[in-house]
Amino acid sequence: xxxxxxxxxxxxxxxxxxxxxxxxxxxxxxxxxxxxxxxxxxxxxxxxxxxxxxxxxxxxxxxxxxxxxxxxxxxxxxxxxxxxxxxxxxxxxxxxxxxxxxxxxxxxxxxxxxxxxxxxxxxxxxxxxxxxxxxxxxxxxxxxxxxxxxxxx
Amino acid sequence: xxxxxxxxxxxxxxxxxxxxxxxxxxxxxxxxxxxxxxxxxxxxxxxxxxxxxxxxxxxxxxxxxxxxxxxxxxxxxxxxxxxxxxxxxxxxxxxxxxxxxxxxxxxxxxxxxxxxxxxxxxxxxxxxxxxxxxxxxxxxxxxxxxxxxxxxxxxxxxxxxxxxxxxxxxxxxxxxxxxxxxxxxxxxxxxxxxxxxxxxxxxxxxxxxxxxxxxxxxxxxxxxxxxxxxxxxxxxxxxxxxxxxxxxxxxxxxxxxxxxxxxxxxxxxxxxxxxxxxxxxxxxxxxxxxxxxxxxxxxxxxxxxxxxxxxxxxxxxxxxxxxxxxxxxxxxxxxxxxxxxxxxxxxxxxxxxxxxxxxxxxxxxxxxxxxxxxxxxxxxxxxxxxxxxxxxxxxxxxxxxxxxxxxxxxxxxxxxxxxxxxxxxxxxxxxxxxxxxxxxxxxxxxxxxxxxxxxxxxxxxxxxxxxxxxxxxxxxxxxxxxxxxxxxxxxxxxxxxxxxxxxxxxxxxxxxxxxxxxxxxxxxxxxxxxxxxxxxxxxxxxxxxxxxxxxxxxxxxxxxxxxxxxxxxxxxxxxxxxxxxxxxxxxxxxxxxxxxxxxxxxxxxxxxxxxxxxxxxxxxxxxxxxxxxxxxxxxxxxxxxxxxxxxxxxxxxxxxxxxxxx
Numbered sequence: 010x011x012x013x014x015x016x017x018x019x020x021x022x023x024x025x026x027x028x029x030x031x032x033x034x035x036x037x038x039x040x041x042x043x044x045x046x047x048x049x050x051x052x053x054x055x056x057x058x059x060x061x062x063x064x065x066x067x068x069x070x071x072x073x074x075x076x077x078x079x080x081x082x083x084x085x086x087x088x089x090x091x092x093x094x095x096x097x098x099x100x101x102x103x104x105x106x107x108x109x110x111x112x113x114x115x116x117x118x119x120x121x122x123x124x125x126x127x128x129x130x131x132x133x134x135x136x137x138x139x140x141x142x143x144x145x146x147x148x149x150x151x152x153x154x155x156x157x158x159x160x161x162x
Numbered sequence: 163x164x165x166x167x168x169x170x171x172x173x174x175x176x177x178x179x180x181x182x183x184x185x186x187x188x189x190x191x192x193x194x195x196x197x198x199x200x201x202x203x204x205x206x207x208x209x210x211x212x213x214x215x216x217x218x219x220x221x222x223x224x225x226x227x228x229x230x231x232x233x234x235x236x237x238x239x240x241x242x243x244x245x246x247x248x249x250x251x252x253x254x255x256x257x258x259x260x261x262x263x264x265x266x267x268x269x270x271x272x273x274x275x276x277x278x279x280x281x282x283x284x285x286x287x288x289x290x291x292x293x294x295x296x297x298x299x300x301x302x303x304x305x306x307x308x309x310x311x312x313x314x315x316x317x318x319x320x321x322x323x324x325x326x327x328x329x330x331x332x333x334x335x336x337x338x339x340x341x342x343x344x345x346x347x348x349x350x351x352x353x354x355x356x357x358x359x360x361x362x363x364x365x366x367x368x369x370x371x372x373x374x375x376x377x378x379x380x381x382x383x384x385x386x387x388x389x390x391x392x393x394x395x396x397x398x399x400x401x402x403x404x405x406x407x408x409x410x411x412x413x414x415x416x417x418x419x420x421x422x423x424x425x426x427x428x429x430x431x432x433x434x435x436x437x438x439x440x441x442x443x444x445x446x447x448x449x450x451x452x453x454x455x456x457x458x459x460x461x462x463x464x465x466x467x468x469x470x471x472x473x474x475x476x477x478x479x480x481x482x483x484x485x486x487x488x489x490x491x492x493x494x495x496x497x498x499x500x501x502x503x504x505x506x507x508x509x510x511x512x513x514x515x516x517x518x519x520x521x522x523x524x525x526x527x528x529x530x531x532x533x534x535x536x537x538x539x540x541x542x543x544x545x546x547x548x549x550x551x552x553x554x555x556x557x558x559x560x561x562x563x564x565x566x567x568x569x570x571x572x573x574x575x576x577x578x579x580x581x582x583x584x585x586x587x588x589x590x591x592x593x594x595x596x597x598x599x600x601x602x603x604x605x606x607x608x609x610x611x612x613x614x615x616x617x618x619x620x621x622x623x624x625x626x627x628x629x630x631x632x633x634x635x636x637x638x639x640x641x642x643x644x645x646x647x648x649x650x651x652x653x654x655x656x657x658x659x660x661x662x663x664x665x666x667x668x669x670x671x672x673x674x675x676x677x678x679x680x681x682x683x684x685x686x687x688x689x690x691x692x693x694x695x696x697x698x699x700x701x702x703x704x705x706x707x708x709x710x711x712x713x714x715x716x717x718x719x720x721x722x723x724x725x726x727x728x729x730x731x732x733x734x735x736x737x738x739x740x741x742x743x744x745x746x747x748x749x750x751x752x753x754x755x756x757x758x759x760x761x762x763x764x765x766x767x768x769x770x771x772x773x774x775x776x777x778x779x780x781x782x783x784x785x786x787x788x789x790x791x792x793x794x795x796x797x798x799x800x801x802x803x804x805x806x807x808x809x810x811x812x813x814x815x816x817x818x819x820x821x822x823x824x
Binding site: 035046050051053059060061063064066099100101102103104105106111112114115118119122123126127130133134135136137138140141 | 395397399402404405432501502503504505506510511514515518521522525526529530533537542543544545546547548549550551555559577676679739741
């Protein structure tokens, strides 16, 4: 929780007159609307347990949404906006963690696991198919035979 | 007085569970029938005592006994009776009591419906469940006693979290827990099998219906949770990859792998030790989920360190149960290995691939959920792992599953001809592609790889599954009209449900429209062909809250579609605000209006959603659930008496020399 301690200060700096959970942002350019919607779903509301900026009621989220909207209007790129927020709040604000040495396991772990287990499956299937040379053992479960013996399954 | 009786019943239940966990186990080991016979009466007694404790706590809530700390913390005199009763599981201590009650229910059910099992085997299964219960009761009695008193009694209680004051939250936790805790049954079967060395097709057949029923409840529980989040949290989402959601999703993924590997073990006697390992994993993930949600590590790693008693207890318990099970597995499983001959083109291979993807998916969710905790604990910084990560990984991992799933039932066990399989598959595949192509004008506007893949995948699953039914009926012997076996019907229902689910997810994610707007009563706004007219705002009094309610007239052309009444509620006891969205539900679309905050000049911020096909997500889940239930009631599970006799004779453990690979 220690990183939240700075929040009241930040809030005081950021807070503007009105804070509402649903903010009627409208852009002239539909492309801007799309970018805005995509971006606010990628960032974490730092005041909440686990919510993104799009869904959050918290005042900080409202202010960040406004800042993001302003940055989009002033034609800053998505990467610039991400960089700005990360610089201010750290990687914690990103729901899509950056690919860096501390997250290699996170990003590449599932792929490695998939490769290793695919290789295992491949080996198992191959080894078992070599056993087929020997006569197949008949299934001894009668009802298996009855329901599935027609081999249409 | 009654809370003390409840507390006392819980202590007695602990003692009974300890006896139930130890005596039958020794009895089974020494083949002492009298000792084994302790299992069933102990299971029933345990259920009675835990039920008594549960009723005692419910009574304290119903009569508003604020001298009980847990009651005072989670209810107050204004709370309607319905929510007073569901507040029993509204927080930590009571959830554990519910967990324990459900475990005793499952144990009693096993005791009641295991008459056909060999006596020693049934005794071991019931004993293992007793040992699991011991841990939870110790945890409750030493760190989380729901009956603790506060003398003198408080005049007024706090409040049940308003988020939980909802009918969805009355039924969601019990359903989820029935599923979660139900995986204790296949776990106990796996441990009993490892202990006895009796790890064969008969074992898989006994364990299967229990797994299917638990899995179905878990599916229902997760679907209810998703539906609740959708209408109650007010942001229109149905899944957020929140750690609490992941905690229930991991056992579901492992359980899905398990019901498929059990099929192979039952039908073909293959992949035995893998099925055992999955049975252990599914329950281990249930326990881990309970640990994650209950220990407080999710809020912060530091919360765990500040109040270590609870977290430490669960951690030690978790390590004991999982470590013990895996040690037993490592010791015994290699002895039952017996590779069964199979060609690559066989149903076995398809089911193994299913297991591959579901196991990796479960591991991915585990990794993504624990990673931020581990990184933080190691002092490497704070990161968040959220929907963009999980969504990306799941799109990759589930695409092959959707592609292969409809094909698997067409492939024969043991061995099949690739040519024959291709011949039986090309027609449904062509029909699915044709349907997806014909519908193209309808979804052209949102076209993306994700959308195309999703629509194609959904059509393929639905057509492939229905085509299979048609073929099955066509190739049956004439003049003998019978329904398909329940096991097969269940598979068809569940796979069909996956198709519905895939279509729902794809279309909702692509075509949902949302708009945040500023409206003054009397103004209108048009979205997705519908006109939303903001009529009035008024103030209402609920039983324990005050609400500001908006009235919206939704119309399309000249027709009135719905009148919607979204609310902002204030619960004075805890001074909490809740958004109650108003939803006009439909088969092909939901219209969702939620009221924001008052702005200047009598205007309000309003959020409007148009969500096509979102109901299909839960509809698909309901089909999956129904499939599990139907499959569990296959006749062959009731004809196990003969099978039991067959296995009653001491069985020589096969001494396979080749290691069990899968």
